[in-house]
Amino acid sequence: xxxxxxxxxxxxxxxxxxxxxxxxxxxxxxxxxxxxxxxxxxxxxxxxxxxxxxxxxxxxxxxxxxxxxxxxxxxxxxxxxxxxxxxxxxxxxxxxxxxxxxxxxxxxxxxxxxxxxxxxxxxxxxxxxxxxxxxxxxxxxxxxxxxxxxxxxxxxxxxxxxxxxxxxxxxxxxxxxxxxxxxxxxxxxxxxxxxxxxxxxxxxxxxxxxxxxxxxxxxxxxxxxxxxxxxxxxxxxxxxxxxxxxxxxxxxxxxxxxxxxxxxxxxxxxxxxxxxxxxxxxxxxxxxxxxxxxxxxxxxxxxxxxxxxxxxxxxxxxxxxxxxxxxxxxxxxxxxxxxxxxxxxxxxxxxxxxxxxxxxxxxxxxxxxxxxxxxxxxxxxxxxxxxxxxxxxxxxxxxxxxxxxxxxxxxxxxxxxxxxxxxxxxxxxxxxxxxxxxxxxxxxxx
Ligand code: F0G
Numbered sequence: 001x002x003x004x005x006x007x008x009x010x011x012x013x014x015x016x017x018x019x020x021x022x023x024x025x026x027x028x029x030x031x032x033x034x035x036x037x038x039x040x041x042x043x044x045x046x047x048x049x050x051x052x053x054x055x056x057x058x059x060x061x062x063x064x065x066x067x068x069x070x071x072x073x074x075x076x077x078x079x080x081x082x083x084x085x086x087x088x089x090x091x092x093x094x095x096x097x098x099x100x101x102x103x104x105x106x107x108x109x110x111x112x113x114x115x116x117x118x119x120x121x122x123x124x125x126x127x128x129x130x131x132x133x134x135x136x137x138x139x140x141x142x143x144x145x146x147x148x149x150x151x152x153x154x155x156x157x158x159x160x161x162x163x164x165x166x167x168x169x170x171x172x173x174x175x176x177x178x179x180x181x182x183x184x185x186x187x188x189x190x191x192x193x194x195x196x197x198x199x200x201x202x203x204x205x206x207x208x209x210x211x212x213x214x215x216x217x218x219x220x221x222x223x224x225x226x227x228x229x230x231x232x233x234x235x236x237x238x239x240x241x242x243x244x245x246x247x248x249x250x251x252x253x254x255x256x257x258x259x260x261x262x263x264x265x266x267x268x269x270x271x272x273x274x275x276x277x278x279x280x281x282x283x284x285x286x287x288x289x290x291x292x293x294x295x296x297x298x299x300x301x302x303x304x305x306x307x308x309x310x311x312x313x314x315x316x317x318x319x320x321x322x323x324x325x326x327x328x329x330x331x332x333x334x335x336x337x338x339x340x341x342x343x344x345x346x347x348x349x350x351x352x353x354x355x356x357x358x359x360x361x362x363x364x365x366x367x368x369x370x371x372x373x374x375x376x377x378x379x380x381x382x383x384x385x386x387x388x389x390x391x392x393x394x395x396x397x398x399x400x401x402x403x404x405x406x407x408x409x410x411x412x413x414x415x416x417x418x419x420x421x422x423x424x425x426x427x428x429x430x431x432x433x434x435x436x437x438x439x440x441x442x443x444x445x446x
Contacts, residue, residue, distance in 0.1 A: 001044050007033055008364050021442035022357050022427055024366050033364030034401065034409050036394040039332045040205075041087075041245035041252055043398030046297055049249070049290040056286025061277055065285035065292075069255075072292040076227065076299065077234040079257035081264040083271045086282025087254040088205055088243025089114035090275055095201070095241055095256050097270040098263065099165040100124045107155045108168035108203075109147050110134070110175035113374055115168065115203055115241075117436050120379050127155050134176040135388045137326045137337045142217040143182040144328070145173030145210075147189050156196045167193045170203040171210040171233070175370065177391070178206070178330020180213035183221065183232060190236035199238040199260075207233065207240075208247040209331030212304040226299045239263070246332065249294040249398050253283050298398075311396050313403055317410040323417050326391065333395040336413070338371065341392075342423055347372065349426025349446050352390040355416070358423055359392065363412025367394045373438040 008016075008031060020026035029035060035042070057063035066084065073082045085091040096118045100106065104124035111119065111126040119126045129151040133141040147169060156164065169189060172180045193200045211229040215221045221229055234240065238260060244253035256271075258264040268278050275281040283291070297303055308331055315329035324340035338345075338352040345351045352371030359365050371390035378385055394409065416423075431442040 005033055006030060010361065013361050013364060017357060017361060021430065022353070022445070023438075023441055023443060024356060024360055024368065025439050026442075027360075027366065031364070032360075032366045034405055035366050036333075036396060036409065037366045037368050039246060039395040039397050040243065041250070042400065043245075043249040043251075044400050045249060045251070045290060045294070046399075048297070049293045052289040052293045053286040056284060056289045058285045061279050063279055063285045063288075065288040066279040068292050069288045072295055073255065073257055076230055076295060077240060077257050078231060079234070079239065079259055081258040081261060083256045083258075083264070083267060083275070083278060084281030084283045084288060085254040085256065085271065085275050087245060087252060088203075088241060089118065089254075090282055091241040091243070091254045091256045092118045092203075094267050094270045094274060095239075096122060097274075098266045101165070103163060105155060105159055105164050106166065106168060107147075107152055107164065109145055109170055109173045109181065111168065112170055112174050112203060112205075113376075113436060113438075115170070121435065123379075129155065130173065130176055134173070134179060137324070137340075137389060140328060142180075142213070142328070143185060144176055144179035145170070145181040146185040147181070149185075149188055149192060152189065152192060156192070156198065161197060164196075164198050166199040166201050166238070168201050168203055169237075170205075172206045172213070172331050174205065174332075177326040177335045177389075178209070178332045179328070180210045180217070180331065182218050183214050183229070184218070186233055186236040200236065202234065202237045202240045204240045205243040205246040206332055207242075208299045208304060209308060211299070212301070212308055213331065215301070226301050226304060230299060244291050244294070246398075247295075247298045248291050249298050250287060250291045253287050253291045255281070307396075307398055310401075310403065310406065314394065314396070314406045314410060317407070318413060321410070321414050321417065323413060326389070333393045335370065335389075336367075336392040336394070338390040338392055341417065342420060344421075344424045345426040347386050347390070348384075349428065350443070351426060352392050353443065354423065354426040356392045357427070358416050359413055362416050363408065365394075365409050365412050367392045369393075369438065373441055376435070376437055 102123040107127040109130040134144040240257040324337040326335040353369040375385040427443040
């Protein structure tokens with residue numbers, strides 16, 4: 001699908017920013033020239049996906065689209081049962097309704113915000129067991145999404161088993177910068193958790209990009225296909241939650257995969273309540289067809305290589321200019337290190353949000369804050385949580401932009417970098433929601 005985009009003037013953007021209360025989520029998309037807010041649901045579907053949509057079976061129960069999707073999930077991931085949901089957080093909502101209770105602990109590698117939100121909403125706690133290397137923006141480690149086995153073992157050892165419903169591993173780890181988890185780590189996490197009788201789930205939004213990095217960076221996988229690697233990855237999981245809006249390259253959709261039939265049956269009750277009957281969940285038949293085709297295309301090496309190299313192309317350009325960013329480059333996005341980019345801004349003035357606002361102002365390029373706004377307040381003390389890293393994520397939609405667009409983005413950011421010493425004041429909050437505030441927060445300049 002090809003869409004027109006429109007350039008704007010600096011004066012227009014200044015006005016629109018003010019009207020949007022300095023929250024880029026509040027901007028109309030037509031006010032954005034290059035939209036790197038997210039790679040979620042923003043990909044361009046292929047000819048084969050569009051044509052698969054024509055064959056969607058919209059029957060309420062037992063649709064052929066459901067059965068095709070069941071076969072595809074079994075073939076790719078090895079799970080016998082699945083529930084369709086309208087997107088990833090809906091999969092979390094259904095699964096966690098069965099598994100997460102007040103007072104529970106859910107260890108994992110830097111949980112995504114909706115995952116953490118669904119855990120905390122149930123008065124449970126997400127425990128971050130990511131390796132320490134992940135928090136050093138310039139340190140090279142091929143698998144910065146890895147779980148620190150000692151940290152995980154501490155949690156599993158020092159708490160009653162009933163308090164730990166499962167371990168969740170996010171592939172690739174979005175929150176720590178689109179960083180992959182190695183096959184070895186997946187194997188070890190699974191074996192450690194099994195030893196304690198605890199289940200492992202994969203938050204799978206970018207599972208194919210994770211498999212690409214295993215192929216490229218981990219010994220013994222160079223000659224395997226992405227699909228073979230995926231199959232092995234999921235042999236170390238009891239189930240998965242999936243936002244299909246990323247690596248399945250559809251605009252909307254998700255699912256939960258299960259190896260445990262009893263858990264599938266329990267979750268079905270919540271799926272019917274929140275999403276829809278078990279054979280469509282939150283999805284139309286035509287959407288399930290597009291998803292199945294997208295899963296196949298999204299796990300082809302040539303596609304993944306083109307995509308991930310385009311992300312790296314932006315990273316290399318910015319790096320050459322001396323712009324501080326997170327390395328190695330993520331699979332789906334480049335993450336600017338806002339603390340080093342804008343050293344004068346106080347952490348109380350939302351450093352990464354300030355940088356995201358400046359980049360929009362400069363070139364109509366929309367990125368997203370991964371910093372204090374996203375980290376939210378501590379649910380108990382209600383104090384701001386200041387994360388170690390203040391990042392601006394520039395997420396690249398799949399099959400949408402050319403490298404000329406990427407050059408434009410780089411030039412805009414380079415301009416901001418050149419005038420960075422004049423940016424000395426950040427933002428303050430006018431209004432915020434009690435949970436997941438970053439989506440709707442209203443701000444003003446300090
Ligand atoms: N897990 C991960 C790792 C994600 O990145 C997302 C969404 C979800 C779960 C939730 O899925 O949006 O389909 O409900 N990430 C998007 C992003 C929103 O911009 O990174 P969803």
